[in-house]
Amino acid sequence: MDDLLREFLTETNESLDVVDVELVRFEQDPNNAGILGNIFRLVHTIKGTCGFLGLPRLEALAHAAETLMGKYRDGAPVTGEGVTLILFTIDRLKEILGDLEGAGNEPEGDDGDLISQLEAMSAAAGSAPAPRVEEPKVAKGTLADQTLERALRPGEVSLDELERAFRETESEVAATAVPEMASPPIAPEAKPAKADKKAAARPAKAANAGPSEDDAEGGVKGQQTLRVNVDTLEQLMTMVSELVLTRNQLLEIVRRHEESEFKVPLQRLSNVTAELQDGVMKTRMQPIGNAWQKLPRIVRDLGNELGKQIELEMHGAETELDRQVLDLIKDPLTHMVRNSADHGLESPEQRRLAGKPEKGTIKLAAYHEGGHIVIAISDDGRGLNTDRIRKKIVEQNLASEAELEKLTEAQIHKYIFAPGFSTAAQVTSVSGRGVGMDVVRTNIDQIGGTIDLKSVQGEGATVTIKIPLTLAIVSALIVESAGDRFAIPQLSVIELVRAQQNSEHRIERIKDTPVLRLRNKLLPLVHLRQLLGIAGGEPLDETNGFIVVTQVGSQTFGIVVDQVFHTEEIVVKPMSSKLRHITMFSGTTILGDGSVIMIIDPNGIASAIGTDVSATADEAEADSRRGDARQLISMLVFRAGSREQKAVPLSLVTRLEEVAVDKIEQAHGRHLVQYRGALMPLISVAGEMRLKSEGSQPLLVFSDAGRSMGLVVDEIVDIVEDALNIEVAAEVPGMLGSAVIKGQATEILDIGHYLPLAFEDWFKRKEMNAAALTRKLLFVDDSPFFRNMLTPVLKAAGYDVITASAAAEALDILKGGDRFDVVVSDIEMPEMNGFEFAEAMRSDKRLAAMPVIALSSLTNPAAIERARVAGFHDYVAKFDRQGLIAALKETSVDYAQAA
């Protein structure tokens, strides 16, 4: 073979690869003259070189293909068949090139079949003005060799169907004189009847199936990827599942034999298995964007049909998930996007009236969170119409008027998931036939996902779906009830609580309904053995047990079991068809010891508990939202001096320490311990120091400006996040008051009281300044806790502190004529917030120059900037006591000098 030929082969092969890829792109974007130009040029070059080298077969084929592309370049409408035909031609060219490479000369053969098809199509494309009508006839006879070599997979379209779809469009499109087939049926100018629309919409789908097929036949191109049959992957996955099971069994056996020579190799096997499992899982992972591919077209079609302008934003399309899950969520996603377009977004007119941009936005976002993927579909439309839903609920007899009265808005919104519910006032072809959200919900439930809905009237709605990344192998908690073991998917487990007769967590009853107080909320409980109607093992212990706190959507409930073992990666096996009607279970699995156990379906349990739970849960949620408004504070709960619980804000505590009792020394009647190279004084909460006699002594260490003190406590109980409400103010020094934390009355310690006990000059040494002692400070904070906590600190720093519980009150005090040297204000306050407060001060001449320091738990740059604009002189994080003192010193000095 001469060098010239070899070079030709390499070059041509490369060119053909490019043509392949470009053609697929071109089919999707037939208006792109650039792509077409590129393809045309490449094919032309191939043709030219073939002629030069004397390769008649190649030349003839390339020529025929070029002719057809020339027609396209000249403006003939691009058809899917045409592109397919060219792709076939490319394949044939490659075939010939392959033979050429092996034999050194062009193989014998006849390409008349392809060439005649190409010519026929060129002729059809060329004959104006209404060529499309005849074209299918040409194609019909000639495309006989386009049979797929494999059976169609679900979701794929047969070539016959494709062809039929094309044919139907051709006539449609010809009528509206819009030629491109691969672009969505465009007809904003022409508004044909609905039936026409539907016909036009069909090829859109077909076109999507088209490229992927061509793609598949194109084979491996350039990249380091390999197409593998899905069945092969499934088979691999099954085998890996078996391997995982066997591994678990072996581990279980070795666990029973302390000293086994198998231990080390088994460990290795276990690791390799885990890696293999990971690897195989990865092969099944696909970007969620694959499920979104069709959406831009659907949205565009809908926009046209509904006369709305819709923009579809997609974020996180690269987020990967198991293809099995992907397949299952495709339809629900499409449905929800349709819903948003149809129900959610208003018409341009309505949007204009509402002061929104005419173009509505539907946003899809996907991201990973733990072992799940979260998909949010939001729109900036009108939101759910609560009144309309309410009316519909009553009409459909889903609930009575009286029942609805008791429900919150969010609860009413949930009814859109009820079977047969649809709110569209008019049934459109898009949605509104009442087979909507309940189907979506069922689909999501089936794959162990949860669905949640948030809607703000006039601002839009967001549906959030949380689904497991994979269905094949999941992490599950193994529990026992009535002597039987069950697996509960970790996905829905929030926490485990042990209930005992005399502990703070005990099962209480309202009539016969068991409930648990958990962080000041009532959690509905259900005994698994009662729910499943099983008996055996230990008799039911009414008060003791383990509670698996489970969340499904916004529903939270506790499943009471007898025992909790461990979590295990379980391989989910589908349930026998004879058992599938039991909604409490989602599948079966084989444990490491070889026994089969049932996998609990939290969705089934949730619905078995009934709507009462969801009502309770929603109230609880509403409660917690109200709580959010009150601000949650992490508190460190401990015991010291007495049996009562005491607490301090966790953020004030530098460190929790345990020191050996024999390390505690005494000097000058004070207890000291060497701590990080310095002596740290120890202070007790009650007056008298009561140290442990042996072992180690727990301490809370508070540090500030290089100094530390240790507060001696008896026992650290817990760290609790709770809204803090000091209900009873304390008379005792060192206590701010009492609050209910985790259902128990708890004394809140005033650390400001203890710090000077350790170092008398704790607050003063830096700020020691005669002037400071006479300065007046106005402290505005709606939280009594912060007022109580910071006032002593500020006083200790030498300020005369006046407090106000609201911005309005503070303004009154300021306008009352009292002169203040500095104002410290919280930002997050009800009614008038800190920003508005500062702006109000700035607008008052007398107050304009007075320094104001913002105190906030929001410390993002945007908030800081907002504060600066509002007129704050400084911005301090809420628990940064040192920063506050420094800021005060700086600003008030400036102000004093200026004044």
Add this chain to the structure above:
Amino acid sequence: MQKTATDDVTEYVTVHIGGQLFGLPISRVQDVFMPDRLTRVPLAHPDIAGVLNLRGRIVTAIDMRVRLGLTRDKDAKPAMAVGIESRGESYGLLIDSVGEVLKLSPDSREQNPINLDARWARVSGGVHRLDGQLMVILDVDSVLAMGGEQMAA
């Protein structure tokens, strides 16, 4: 002639359930095994004894005594199970004991007696007259379908 003779003969795996001899067409029997570590399935149909692990496959066990309306011997655990596959799923029919494999020609086969207990008639594909006893032919598909019917009802 030889060929037709063998074609007509059906081989049956015989089993005992509550003292009665039953025969299952051997083509439908996958294996015979000792049911071990049966896990009961709460809320399942009473005929379903539970699920078990048979060499990595999950098998749904059907208690034939319950299915046939016989009393279950509380103490005696079912000793044996016949493995059957249907529509890609594995089932195990719990029986008392397994007998020999019989080659039977259709000559000895008869229709179900019309006075046969309805529950039995539904799963029986006929009766073979053997020497000294009768063998009821178990129609495997009907055995498996029964659960569905009752559930639907």
